Amino acid sequence: MKMYDFAKIEKKWQKTWRDKGLFKIDEKDVKQKYYCLMMFPYPSAALHVGHGRNYIIGDVVARYKMMRGFDVLTPMGWDAFGLPAENAAIKNGVPPKESTLNNIAKMKKQLDSWGVEFDWGREVTSCLPDYYKWTQWIFLKLFEKGLAYKKKAFVNWCPSCNTVLANEQVVDGACERCDSTVEQKDLEQWFFRITDYADKLLIDIEKLDEWPEKVKIMQRNWIGRSEGVNIDFPIVDSDEKLTCFTTRADTIYGCTYMVLSAEHFMVEELIKDSPGKEEIMDFVRKVRSESKVKRAQSSEDKKGIFTGRYVINSINGRKIPLWIADYVLTEYGTGAVMAVPAHDQRDFEFAKKYDLPIEVVINNPSNPLEADKMRSAYEAEGVLLGSDQFDGIKSSDAMENIADHMEKEGIGKRAIHFRLRDWLISRQRYWGAPIPIIYCDKCGTVPVPENDLPVLLPEVIEFRPTGESPLKDAPDFVKTKCPLCGGEGKREIDTMDTFVDSSWYFLRYISPKMENKPFDKDDVDRWLPVDQYIGGVEHAILHLLYSRFITKVLYDMEYVSFDEPFKRLFTQGMIIKNGAKMSKSKGNVVSPDALIAKYGADTVRLYTLFIGPPEKDAEWSDRGVEGANRFLKRIWNLVAILEKAPETGGSEEAEGTLLRKMHQTIKKVTEDIDGDFHFNTAISAIMELVNQFYSGMNDKGKDCYKRSCVEDVLKNVALLIAPFVPHIAEEINAFMGGKTSIFESVWPVYNKDLLQTDIVTIPIQINGKLRTTLEMPRDISEEKVKEMVLSDEKVLEKVGGKDVRKWIILPNRLINIVM
RNA sequence: GGGCGAGUGGCGGAAUUGGCAGACGCAAAGGACUUAAAAUCCUUCGGUCGCAAGACUGUGAGGGUUCAAGUCCCUCCUCGCCCACCA
Numbered sequence: 001m002k003m004y005d006f007a008k009i010e011k012k013w014q015k016t017w018r019d020k021g022l023f024k025i026d027e028k029d030v031k032q033k034y035y036c037l038m039m040f041p042y043p044s045a046a047l048h049v050g051h052g053r054n055y056i057i058g059d060v061v062a063r064y065k066m067m068r069g070f071d072v073l074t075p076m077g078w079d080a081f082g083l084p085a086e087n088a089a090i091k092n093g094v095p096p097k098e099s100t101l102n103n104i105a106k107m108k109k110q111l112d113s114w115g116v117e118f119d120w121g122r123e124v125t126s127c128l129p130d131y132y133k134w135t136q137w138i139f140l141k142l143f144e145k146g147l148a149y150k151k152k153a154f155v156n157w158c159p160s161c162n163t164v165l166a167n168e169q170v171v172d173g174a175c176e177r178c179d180s181t182v183e184q185k186d187l188e189q190w191f192f193r194i195t196d197y198a199d200k201l202l203i204d205i206e207k208l209d210e211w212p213e214k215v216k217i218m219q220r221n222w223i224g225r226s227e228g229v230n231i232d233f234p235i236v237d238s239d240e241k242l243t244c245f246t247t248r249a250d251t252i253y254g255c256t257y258m259v260l261s262a263e264h265f266m267v268e269e270l271i272k273d274s275p276g277k278e279e280i281m282d283f284v285r286k287v288r289s290e291s292k293v294k295r296a297q298s299s300e301d302k303k304g305i306f307t308g309r310y311v312i313n314s315i316n317g318r319k320i321p322l323w324i325a326d327y328v329l330t331e332y333g334t335g336a337v338m339a340v341p342a343h344d345q346r347d348f349e350f351a352k353k354y355d356l357p358i359e360v361v362i363n364n365p366s367n368p369l370e371a372d373k374m375r376s377a378y379e380a381e382g383v384l385l386g387s388d389q390f391d392g393i394k395s396s397d398a399m400e401n402i403a404d405h406m407e408k409e410g411i412g413k414r415a416i417h418f419r420l421r422d423w424l425i426s427r428q429r430y431w432g433a434p435i436p437i438i439y440c441d442k443c444g445t446v447p448v449p450e451n452d453l454p455v456l457l458p459e460v461i462e463f464r465p466t467g468e469s470p471l472k473d474a475p476d477f478v479k480t481k482c483p484l485c486g487g488e489g490k491r492e493i494d495t496m497d498t499f500v501d502s503s504w505y506f507l508r509y510i511s512p513k514m515e516n517k518p519f520d521k522d523d524v525d526r527w528l529p530v531d532q533y534i535g536g537v538e539h540a541i542l543h544l545l546y547s548r549f550i551t552k553v554l555y556d557m558e559y560v561s562f563d564e565p566f567k568r569l570f571t572q573g574m575i576i577k578n579g580a581k582m583s584k585s586k587g588n589v590v591s592p593d594a595l596i597a598k599y600g601a602d603t604v605r606l607y608t609l610f611i612g613p614p615e616k617d618a619e620w621s622d623r624g625v626e627g628a629n630r631f632l633k634r635i636w637n638l639v640a641i642l643e644k645a646p647e648t649g650g651s652e653e654a655e656g657t658l659l660r661k662m663h664q665t666i667k668k669v670t671e672d673i674d675g676d677f678h679f680n681t682a683i684s685a686i687m688e689l690v691n692q693f694y695s696g697m698n699d700k701g702k703d704c705y706k707r708s709c710v711e712d713v714l715k716n717v718a719l720l721i722a723p724f725v726p727h728i729a730e731e732i733n734a735f736m737g738g739k740t741s742i743f744e745s746v747w748p749v750y751n752k753d754l755l756q757t758d759i760v761t762i763p764i765q766i767n768g769k770l771r772t773t774l775e776m777p778r779d780i781s782e783e784k785v786k787e788m789v790l791s792d793e794k795v796l797e798k799v800g801g802k803d804v805r806k807w808i809i810l811p812n813r814l815i816n817i818v819m
Numbered sequence: 820g821g822g823c824g825a826g827u828g829g830c831g832g833a834a835u836u837g838g839c840a841g842a843c844g845c846a847a848a849g850g851a852c853u854u855a856a857a858a859u860c861c862u863u864c865g866g867u868c869g870c871a872a873g874a875c876u877g878u879g880a881g882g883g884u885u886c887a888a889g890u891c892c893c894u895c896c897u898c899g900c901c902c903a904c905c906a
């Protein structure tokens with residue numbers, strides 16, 4: 001047997017898998033389906049070992065499930081639209097399509113070099129027309145259902161770059177590129193009405209019992225359902241009223257003023273006759289122009305202004321002043337807040353600053369409150385006072401009682417509000433799927449007919465950041481005919497958020513080439529939901545929520561028969577280097593290419609899997625890679641031992657111990673993979689088995705295992721390591737006479753009877769402290785156990801003569817003598 | 820400010836869910852082989868005391884429950900991630 005020539009071995013098997021199509025499946029012919037999906041990447045530059053973790057984990061799962069007899073679907077594609085390619089175009093003049101396709105080619109090569117296999121016949125690329133045609137179709141379906149609509153909305157605006165910025169591009173309230181202060185600008189934008197599905201999206205989280213709890217909590221918080229009361233406050237000297245939302249109706253008697261957001265729709269109307277009108281409007285305009293990010297930052301310093309108007313608190317008929325303040329969000333609730341300074345920290349700070357009255361209406365039973373002495377609001381539970389007939393009631397009960405009362409009197413109504421906002425999908429950008437809408441002077445906003453899809457993205461175009469989509473400078477694109485009247489029409493020039501592209505790609509993999517439909521319903525119903533989805537936690541909220549939403553819409557429209565796309569979710573941890581997340585800007589990326597050249601793909605895979613539990617972050621160490629390589633060499637060396645092993649003879653004892661270890665290892669590895677992907681402990685178990693092999697030889701000589709025994713062990717080792725290090729496993733399998741791929745073999749099964757010995761080593765504790773261990777036959781009676789323990793010298797020395805108060809005997813596990 | 824999670828040797832991490840703390844690996848030290856180095860193999864490796872057998876101590880800090888606590892309960896400290904003026 002030659003030395004371990006990983007380069008040759010890996011090349012050979014990668015070619016074999018590819019030529020044969022290891023994971024090639026027929027979507028029509030399925031016995032036991034398993035859809036293993038990895039989040040498709042954005043084709044940026046080269047992948048580093050941190051990215052690699054994701055695909056290696058997925059590849060292990062796919063290969064393992066294949067050995068368990070499943071028809072495994074494991075496709076890959078590219079989330080190929082997006083800002084970086086466009087920025088590169090502005091900077092270097094390379095067209096986005098070109099740079100994107102180049103990057104895809106590079107990344108594909110890297111995936112190949114890892115031995116990560118996919119059904120490449122199903123590759124999808126979201127920036128190509130045969131894909132985005134159907135992204136546009138999704139838009140049309142939502143439009144048809146009234147779930148896509150246009151409205152004015154504020155966007156982050158950089159006055160110096162003259163462009164719209166995504167939230168991530170706003171750093172500390174300033175433009176990430178030029179550092180100018182970001183403003184808010186009001187633009188007409190397309191939205192998806194995801195809030196219509198807020199309730200369903202929330203309730204159905206219950207169904208996701210194979211998702212990490214952490215992700216479910218994040219989604220719940222993001223959707224943010226709260227129950228409360230909408231309360232009407234009549235405006236003094238007007239027939240109108242203002243409605244505010246509160247979750248603390250119990251504090252209504254402590255409401256000493258009311259506040260509106262600067263964007264509230266009634267602001268102009270309310271202040272039109274106010275004496276300080278100009279000053280108020282100046283304030284309002286200033287607040288409106290500030291970015292949300294900046295506003296949140298100055299949250300300690302709340303600013304406001306009195307409108308000169310008053311409203312009535314109907315529950316006690318009290319007249320209270322109406323203010324406008326920057327701490328009220330316009331998008332949440334009603335954009336108006338009843339302020340209760342004594343029991344809400346934000347109102348408290350504002351009241352202190354502007355000298356508004358603070359009145360305690362919930363008392364702290366253990367430490368009665370005095371309004372003038374309070375240093376912060378009392379937000380906890382308590383007992384009501386100063387609240388008419390509700391005095392003396394516990395605040396939690398009062399919430400219900402007061403809500404009942406208000407509903408009866410017609411002052412207010414119970415209401416539910418969500419923090420979830422509608423999904424803004426418009427981007428004033430070039431590199432995205434065009435929104436399939438045409439504006440006609442006569443017919444208005446007209447959807448592009450399905451037959452006219454795709455609306456092609458023009459390829460020759462100027463890139464100048466003007467604040468509007470570069471598409472407006474493509475006259476051939478903009479100018480079109482109205483599909484309804486045939487008259488002059490103008491195309492929508494905004495493109496779609498890339499999250500729209502990625503919210504349905506897992507469906508397209510089933511029917512990647514289909515031309516007249518986005519996917520075949522029967523096939524999709526056969527393969528979905530996805531059995532295992534694998535990706536980073538950074539997508540725990542947006543991507544997963546949007547995908548769930550789109551799936552539910554398609555379900556309601558009967559395009560699919562399932563209403564949740566991902567049955568089981570796994571979020572892997574980041575790879576850290578020098579204490580920081582690997583990133584180009586930090587200069588701490590480890591490229592897998594050089595490591596693969598030096599040690600081989602199997603070594604890099606093994607180390608990546610061994611580094612720690614895959615759901616946790618892990619620190620990368622190049623030295624650790626060497627250890628993984630050493631282990632593979634030790635396995636490789638077993639082949640040489642097999643060649644020299646004697647046909648007969650061998651030590652019965654050594655073989656017995658080794659085979660027991662082997663069956664224990666099969667059990668452990670199987671359970672670790674089936675559980676929560678604890679590959680690190682699975683691998684260490686295999687290492688123990690191999691160590692046992694060598695230490696047996698060390699004790700009993702090199703002929704202690706006969707040929708058939710070595711063969712048995714090596715065969716099982718090859719099977720156990722196959723999902724992790726597939727190339728070397730295939731090579732060993734072939735060497736041992738395997739005619740087919742090891743992945744067509746059956747996963748090994750352990751023999752229960754061979755797991756245990758007849759003699760067990762039992763720790764003996766005295767008063768909970770370990771004193772010695774004793775060997776005794778398995779399953780002997782308690783009397784015998786006591787007898788054996790008490791006849792032991794070391795035990796006698798400690799116990800001798802004294803009273804034993806209690807025996808704790810865990811059969812075959814532990815003994816504790818209490819004195 | 821809110822939510823979630825984590826603190827175990829020089830380092831990455833194990834620990835049948837309350838039962839021998841430190842598996843497995845890395846690094847380090849000593850030894851074998853070698854002219855030498857690399858590779859490989861063997862041994863040691865939480866701390867203190869001891870020639871040794873062994874004793875004591877030890878899982879962020881302090882308390883508690885228990886025959887028994889890394890694991891459960893209470894108080895506190897530190898770090899990471901996500902959300903963040905959500906009424």
